[in-house]
Amino acid sequence: MVPVGHEGPYWWENAYADFALPTQIDDGTPAGAGGRGRYTISSASQPSLVARMLETLRVRDGMRVLEIGTATGYNAALLSARLGTDNVTTIEVDPHLAEQGRAVLASAGFKPTVVCGDGALGVRGGVPFDHVLATVAAKRIPYAWVEQTRPGGLAVTPWSNDYAATALLRLEVGHDGTASDRPIGDAPFMWLRDQRSAKGAWSDHVDRDAPVRRSQTAVDPRPLAEPRSGAEFAVGAMVPHLVKALFHARDGSGEYTLSLYDTHGSWASVDFVPGAAEYAVEQAGPRDLWEETEAAMAAQPVTYPTEQLWTRA
Numbered sequence: 001m002v003p004v005g006h007e008g009p010y011w012w013e014n015a016y017a018d019f020a021l022p023t024q025i026d027d028g029t030p031a032g033a034g035g036r037g038r039y040t041i042s043s044a045s046q047p048s049l050v051a052r053m054l055e056t057l058r059v060r061d062g063m064r065v066l067e068i069g070t071a072t073g074y075n076a077a078l079l080s081a082r083l084g085t086d087n088v089t090t091i092e093v094d095p096h097l098a099e100q101g102r103a104v105l106a107s108a109g110f111k112p113t114v115v116c117g118d119g120a121l122g123v124r125g126g127v128p129f130d131h132v133l134a135t136v137a138a139k140r141i142p143y144a145w146v147e148q149t150r151p152g153g154l155a156v157t158p159w160s161n162d163y164a165a166t167a168l169l170r171l172e173v174g175h176d177g178t179a180s181d182r183p184i185g186d187a188p189f190m191w192l193r194d195q196r197s198a199k200g201a202w203s204d205h206v207d208r209d210a211p212v213r214r215s216q217t218a219v220d221p222r223p224l225a226e227p228r229s230g231a232e233f234a235v236g237a238m239v240p241h242l243v244k245a246l247f248h249a250r251d252g253s254g255e256y257t258l259s260l261y262d263t264h265g266s267w268a269s270v271d272f273v274p275g276a277a278e279y280a281v282e283q284a285g286p287r288d289l290w291e292e293t294e295a296a297m298a299a300q301p302v303t304y305p306t307e308q309l310w311t312r313a
């Protein structure tokens with residue numbers, strides 16, 4: 001990543017393009033070689049996704065909304081324009097971003113309540129909100145978001161685990177202190193600061209010199225490899241810290257190696273070969289990650305209906 005300034009040739013194209021724009025990297029201090037950034041920790045979200053998330057809220061006049069993740073302030077500005085600044089509270093964990101967001105919002109004529117703090121705890125003043133809108137992803141949904149939303153209101157948040165792609169979760173808050181509903185689409189977002197995933201590539205977490213255990217499996221690995229198969233949410237939830245990497249053959253054969261690993265020294269790989277009845281498995285480290293993964297798949301219905309994973313039990 002390289003910085004792009006106002007004077008840069010692609011400034012306006014980027015500003016109006018329909019993709020997320022990184023706005024802070026490596027907690028403000030670029031950690032890559034030559035002063036380059038490595039990991040995006042804040043961004044202006046993809047405009048079409050911002051619109052979809054706001055539409056999901058179906059706000060009406062007078063509603064009060066708490067946004068988690070102020071960042072650029074753009075989403076808070078849209079909410080303020082619709083609901084009035086008195087009805088909008090936004091919280092940002094990074095002090096520099098919170099201050100910058102507050103200043104940018106003010107310069108655009110909006111003065112919502114901008115709080116600097118951990119949005120996983122919500123914001124006590126002004127509770128309950130009609131809706132809570134998280135613009136940062138959660139692995140474990142903070143209960144404060146449910147507690148601080150009035151019954152009938154919505155907590156809308158990107159949600160996932162280390163294994164699956166991030167889904168947009170729309171939770172309706174009940175009178176009994178629970179919230180339930182279903183994922184309504186994809187929503188790639190960065191994680192809440194305290195729920196970040198381990199950084200680095202597959203090779204950073206895998207000791208290729210560790211003694212390898214070899215076996216064969218008749219379990220088709222494709223649901224594990226394919227995004228949005230449904231299996232990925234279930235398996236990611238049931239096999240703690242599971243992460244995947246895919247390595248496709250470049251010979252047009254359709255073969256690939258699915259590598260599974262945790263960040264504590266265990267890994268497994270399974271070689272998918274189209275048409276094969278069995279697939280080669282290798283494992284190393286203290287956990288039998290492939291057996292854990294197979295067990296998680298076996299515990300799920302064959303067709304992995306995602307809706308069933310989040311409806312109220």
Ligand SMILES: C[S@@+](CC[C@H](N)C(=O)[O-])C[C@H]1O[C@@H](n2cnc3c(N)ncnc32)[C@H](O)[C@@H]1O
Nearest residue numbers: 042069071072074075092093119135136192193
């Ligand atoms: C994708 S950006 C949000 C985009 C923003 N809504 C906008 O309109 O520009 C996610 C933001 O969430 C912030 N964040 C991460 N963890 C947080 C937490 N625990 N509480 C509040 N903000 C958090 C990040 O610092 C980052 O600025």
